[in-house]
Amino acid sequence: QSALTQPASVSGSPGQSITISCTGTSSDVGGYNYVSWYQQHPGKAPKLMIYDVSNRPSGVSNRFSGSKSGNTASLTISGLQAEDEADYYCSSYTSSSTLVYVFGTGTKVTVL
Amino acid sequence: QLQLQESGPGLVKPSETLSLTCTVSGGSISGSSYYWGWIRQPPGKGLEWIGSIYYSGSTYYNPSLKSRVTISVDTSKNQFSLKLTSVSAADTAVYYCARHWVAGAFDYWGQGTLVTVSS
Numbered sequence: 001q002s003a004l005t006q007p008a009s010v011s012g013s014p015g016q017s018i019t020i021s022c023t024g025t026s027s028d029v030g031g032y033n034y035v036s037w038y039q040q041h042p043g044k045a046p047k048l049m050i051y052d053v054s055n056r057p058s059g060v061s062n063r064f065s066g067s068k069s070g071n072t073a074s075l076t077i078s079g080l081q082a083e084d085e086a087d088y089y090c091s092s093y094t095s096s097s098t099l100v101y102v103f104g105t106g107t108k109v110t111v112l
Numbered sequence: 113q114l115q116l117q118e119s120g121p122g123l124v125k126p127s128e129t130l131s132l133t134c135t136v137s138g139g140s141i142s143g144s145s146y147y148w149g150w151i152r153q154p155p156g157k158g159l160e161w162i163g164s165i166y167y168s169g170s171t172y173y174n175p176s177l178k179s180r181v182t183i184s185v186d187t188s189k190n191q192f193s194l195k196l197t198s199v200s201a202a203d204t205a206v207y208y209c210a211r212h213w214v215a216g217a218f219d220y221w222g223q224g225t226l227v228t229v230s231s
Contacts, residue, residue: 003158036217038159045208045224046159051217089159093215099147099172101161 004029004090004104011110017078020107022090023071028102030071034093037066037075041086049088050075077109085111114139116209116222124203124229130196134209134222141190142167147212148192150183152205153224160205164212165192199229 005023012018022029022037029035035053038046048057050066053073063078073092077084090104120132134148141148149164163173165183173181177196185192196203206226210218 032215034215034217038218045221046218047221048217048219051219057219091159091161091217099164099215100174101149101164103151103159103161106158 002102004092004102006088006090006104006107008105009108009110011112012077012080013112014080014082016080017076018080018109020075020077020088020090020109022073022075022092022104024073024092024094024102025071028092028094029068029073029090032093033068035066035068035073036091037064037073038089038091039084039086040089046089080111082111085109114211114220116211116220118207118209118222118225120225120227122226122228124199124227125231126200126229127198130194130199130203130227130229132194132207132209132225132227134192134194136190136192136211141185141192142187145213147172147214148185149210149212149218150194151208151210151218152203153208154202154205157205162194162196162207201229203227204229 037050040046053068054066065076088107094102115137117135124130147164150162180197182195206224208224209222211220212218
């Protein structure tokens with residue numbers, strides 16, 4: 001399976017909202033509501049930010065929200081803060097016959 | 113608080129076998145509906161799922177790596193392990209272990225361990 005497609009970079013000023021897209025196919029993003037999003041700061045392990053398309057784990061700011069339309073999922077960060085500068089990856093379950101996962105290509109978020 | 117910790121050699125020679133272990137603390141690797149997985153990240157690149165295992169021993173592998181990967185579990189030690197055979201420089205990466213539920217997200221991650229393939 002191929003990696004999900006994300007923009008290489010997205011930027012915004014503090015306080016603004018940005019949206020990161022994650023495009024797959026009907027075999028992954030479009031076929032299941034099992035899209036998740038991860039934040040990764042340099043040298044750190046990824047941190048789960050959104051699961052099952054739009055659910056936030058306990059402790060994650062409500063400035064982070066997720067959605068999906070067709071084969072494209074999106075992560076929106078509202079009220080952008082300096083600490084949000086990081087790499088973001090989407091991931092999706094991608095098979096009905098066995099358990100398989102695919103990650104996105106990753107997006108670098110820069111806070112201007 | 114659940115914690116995962118990877119361990120193993122940081123340097124492996126080309127054509128040899130990479131072996132890593134993930135030790136789980138603060139919770140049991142057995143029971144419930146959780147799976148235990150391995151993910152890797154080459155330097156400066158994105159994440160790649162390698163495979164996952166259930167405590168019963170059921171395994172699931174990335175089709176692109178399946179021929180070289182074996183994941184096993186030792187419930188008595190609360191550990192699961194990764195073996196990757198015939199490694200090359202392309203296998204140089206930070207290797208993470210993580211927990212996930214079936215078809216669901218990876219909610220707990222280890223800190224990662226860098227494995228370099230070089231002679």
